[in-house]
Amino acid sequence: MSPLCLRLLALVALAGCATTATAAQPTRAARAHTPPDVRGDALALLPHGAVAWARVDAAALRASPHFDAGIELARGLGADFAMLERELGFDAIRSAERVAFAIYLPPGESAQGGWPLVYARGRFDREAILTAAAARPDAHGQRSEATEHGLTFTVVGNRAYLFPAPDVMLVMERALVRRVAARLSGESSRTVLTDERFTALWRAAGGMGGPFALAMDLAAMRARMRMQSPSPEAEALEAFVVHGDAPGALTAQAAGTARDANAAHLIVTTVDDARAEVGGQLPVRLLGLSRVLRDGIRTHEDGATVRVEVDATADEVRRLLRATSLLRELTGQSS
Amino acid sequence: MRTLLDAIGHTPLVALSRVSAGCHVPVLVKCEHMNPGGSVKDRLALAIVRDAEARGVLSPGATLVEATAGNTGVGLALVAAIKGYSLVCVMPEKMSHDKRSALRALGAEVIITDNAPPGDPKNFQMVARRIAEERGAFLTDQFRNAANPRVHFESTGPEIYAQCEGNVGAFVAGVGTGGTITGVGRYLKSRDPSVQIILADPAGSRLAGLVNHGALGDGAAYLVEGIGSSEVPQVLDPSVIDRAEVVSDRESFEMTHRLVREEGLLVGGSAGTAVVAALRLARDAGMKGPVVALVPDGWDRYRSKIFDPAWMKAVP
Numbered sequence: 001m002s003p004l005c006l007r008l009l010a011l012v013a014l015a016g017c018a019t020t021a022t023a024a025q026p027t028r029a030a031r032a033h034t035p036p037d038v039r040g041d042a043l044a045l046l047p048h049g050a051v052a053w054a055r056v057d058a059a060a061l062r063a064s065p066h067f068d069a070g071i072e073l074a075r076g077l078g079a080d081f082a083m084l085e086r087e088l089g090f091d092a093i094r095s096a097e098r099v100a101f102a103i104y105l106p107p108g109e110s111a112q113g114g115w116p117l118v119y120a121r122g123r124f125d126r127e128a129i130l131t132a133a134a135a136r137p138d139a140h141g142q143r144s145e146a147t148e149h150g151l152t153f154t155v156v157g158n159r160a161y162l163f164p165a166p167d168v169m170l171v172m173e174r175a176l177v178r179r180v181a182a183r184l185s186g187e188s189s190r191t192v193l194t195d196e197r198f199t200a201l202w203r204a205a206g207g208m209g210g211p212f213a214l215a216m217d218l219a220a221m222r223a224r225m226r227m228q229s230p231s232p233e234a235e236a237l238e239a240f241v242v243h244g245d246a247p248g249a250l251t252a253q254a255a256g257t258a259r260d261a262n263a264a265h266l267i268v269t270t271v272d273d274a275r276a277e278v279g280g281q282l283p284v285r286l287l288g289l290s291r292v293l294r295d296g297i298r299t300h301e302d303g304a305t306v307r308v309e310v311d312a313t314a315d316e317v318r319r320l321l322r323a324t325s326l327l328r329e330l331t332g333q334s335s
Numbered sequence: 336m337r338t339l340l341d342a343i344g345h346t347p348l349v350a351l352s353r354v355s356a357g358c359h360v361p362v363l364v365k366c367e368h369m370n371p372g373g374s375v376k377d378r379l380a381l382a383i384v385r386d387a388e389a390r391g392v393l394s395p396g397a398t399l400v401e402a403t404a405g406n407t408g409v410g411l412a413l414v415a416a417i418k419g420y421s422l423v424c425v426m427p428e429k430m431s432h433d434k435r436s437a438l439r440a441l442g443a444e445v446i447i448t449d450n451a452p453p454g455d456p457k458n459f460q461m462v463a464r465r466i467a468e469e470r471g472a473f474l475t476d477q478f479r480n481a482a483n484p485r486v487h488f489e490s491t492g493p494e495i496y497a498q499c500e501g502n503v504g505a506f507v508a509g510v511g512t513g514g515t516i517t518g519v520g521r522y523l524k525s526r527d528p529s530v531q532i533i534l535a536d537p538a539g540s541r542l543a544g545l546v547n548h549g550a551l552g553d554g555a556a557y558l559v560e561g562i563g564s565s566e567v568p569q570v571l572d573p574s575v576i577d578r579a580e581v582v583s584d585r586e587s588f589e590m591t592h593r594l595v596r597e598e599g600l601l602v603g604g605s606a607g608t609a610v611v612a613a614l615r616l617a618r619d620a621g622m623k624g625p626v627v628a629l630v631p632d633g634w635d636r637y638r639s640k641i642f643d644p645a646w647m648k649a650v651p
Contacts, residue, residue: 040337090356106501110625115501140489145347158493174497 035186038164041102041193042119043213046169047179048190050102051114051220057211058096058122065314069321076328088118088171089129096122097167102192105224112227114174117180126163127169130154133161143240148181201241204255204307210245237261237306248314256306264306268299271308287323292316311318338417343370343377343489348498349559353591353597355608358617360504361625364610366633368602372413373406374478374632375491375515376434381474382486384418392419394417394503397551398472401462402426404634405434406561407477412441423472426453429561433636441582453566478512479569487518489576497566504624505531505573507613508631509562509605510542513571520575533590534579535612536629537587538591543579555577558584558640558650561606561631580612585650588641595634603637606630608646 013250035046043055061067071093071188073079083089092099098121103114115264139157146153146160164184171178182188198215202208219238237256244252260263278284279293291300292312300307312320347366355362365373387393396422401411405644408424415422426435427450446466451457460478466476477483494504506523510514520532536543540563544552554565567573584604591607594600606628609647613628640646 007637106527108501108503108529110529111501111527142489144345146339155493157489160497174493175499175501177497178500 031140032191033186034223035123035184037040038184039121042098042121043193044191044207045180045183046100046102046117046192047104047176047183048181048192048195050104050117050195052216053100053102053192054212056098058092058099060211064246064305066246066317066321067170069318070323073321073325073328076325086132087131087161088120092118092120092122093130095124097311098122103221104173104179106175107218112224113220115171115176116207117170117176119168119170126169129169130156130161133159133171135156146177148177149185149187150262151181151184153177153181156180168177185192197239198241201255201257201305204302204305205243205253208243210243210251212245213243215239217243236266244310246317248253248310248317250310250314250317252310254308254310256308258304258306261303261319263302264301264304267306268301271297271299283323287319289316289320289323292320339371340381340414340417343372343381343604346370348495349600351594352600354456354593355614355617357554358484358614358626359549360617360622361615362610362613363499363607363625363627364600365491365627365629366600367491368600368606368634370410372410373635374410375409375629376406376632377478377485378410378486378490379512380407380414380475380651382421382482383477383480384411384414386480386485387475388474393420393473395423397606398423398470399475399543400463400467400470400472400598401475401477402460402478404474405430406634407437407475408434408438408443408445409441411475412438412443416442419423421472423463423466425459425466425474427459431636431640437636442528458633465543473520474507475540477514481570483512483514483519483570484518484599488522491515491629492519492522492554496518497521499625501527502624503530503605503627504622505533505613505616505626506629507533507535507609507616507626508629509535509537509559509608510540510564510571511561511631513568515631516577517570517572519629521572521628524575529623531577531616532575533612533616534541534576534610535577536581537564537584538581539563541565542573543581545573546576546579558585559604559608561603562608566643576599584609588647591634591641602630602634604641612614 015335038045046053069147081093100119102117106115129238130143133139133156136157142158146155152160155174158174160172160174183191197217217239236258238259240254240256242252242254258267275293275297279290284290296310296312298309346369348363349366350508351362351364372375396419399411399415400423401407402425407425412422415549424438425448426448427448429450431646435445448459448462449457455495462475491508501522510516516532523530534542534546537557537559539555539557541551541554542564544550544564544565548636557563585606587604591602592606594602594610609628618624
């Protein structure tokens, strides 16, 4: 898995603190040859076939009362935001309004890793981004231009950059240029929003509303990206989607497909056992987190499908972040 | 575009439609003949000059000396003209008069040597080295210059991979200096180790033996220009090549004619060699992805040979 992919996943993890309730709805696929609005729903720009994708309302993220604590916690858990800034060429955490990303698998049988595609809307210095890109070790210091479907991409090493509007940029693995150009020109109408793999899961999760949404085909990623699963229970999960909102209080809904009904039951049991065990501990009760663990996390299983709903008050979120931070300091854990 | 040098590279990758009948997978050709100087060597010429400039070994108005089969000379002449350098090209007698006149038209000084084997003082590479020493000029040395495979690793390989959207079954090219197949091969295998790198070698070249049997094969005269060798070029990394396909002169030239007439590809004889080899692979049911053949140069330097019916009659 490339460093950029890892950093993007870290960014998505942080996005659990997003705030405003801009209920985004799935965008209808554009008609063929109708170019999509590059300042509209970013997900409608990402070509079909991604194994993971996410949308983050970064402006909402910054407005969250939990933003600073969330950043600190993410840093403590190993998120390297300086690295993320070097990889992307700009400070997405501080500068972007909207961020979306997708990861695609290369077609070659023995090709490893994933191909990232990042969309960002906000305040950027185009030249600074390209200069930073040219300074990367794999860029060989050269940059050139390539035109596909009438769109001019700036190519630096294995990456391609496109600036379709003054405040919009897309950076991608170079091999994705044709696919992205086909989508942006309207020649292709298929996007991550029309990916049938996740349709039933989004339905189970109650849609994809909220400032944060993530979908991952874990089975496909494990097969090709040398991902290490944290546990056998995690291996049992094949795909999942999650979306959420946290304008102070936190609500999130997730749905996943397990390998089979037994695997789904194992996942639900594991989650329920863990929250029962942690919720019974004295420090957790003293911190006033018993309710969220007892009633704020609800699990459901239906055949091979697993659903998890989370709600926590603003105060519980604040205390949860603080407790996690304290626990990390006390135990000296960095991840 | 600031200068014509910015037009070097980013060549089209096109699918063959008529000559590829019966193939299991698409055959794509990387149209290097569409570089401004008419060949893949434009990339090399620009890379060598830029590398020398970056290392501070080229002063303004300096003289470049190159032992060339023709195309590198044209590429260097073009780069030299734009950047203000002088150029001396040393080439063997067997090279076409079209190439000589093109170089002279571009302002290069052309020195013709005997068709002497490597190591012979009259061999074109030995003569070039001696002239560079005598005149205090910069020997571009495409056969040994590390910038040669590097430019293909950094530009040609990534272009092919991106144009195929990562779906490459095999890459086919001849070996002149070995820079192209080494650089492109290394890049493609770094992205997908299952990509096959295939040498298209003229019958008579000794390199196919090295690749297929571990030792240089028997040498013989052949007519295809710019590819094949009786020794291993220094920049060639044979370990990157999976297999060699041997192609006769007649097969190469007949395919060149077909590429011109049936595909509209105005290419030279070594393009025929690469495409014949690529078609053999693409007709193999085991091939999993598109086969990419690199077309090194255009037809305009071979009109007095391949495209002259009288000359073609004499091809065995």
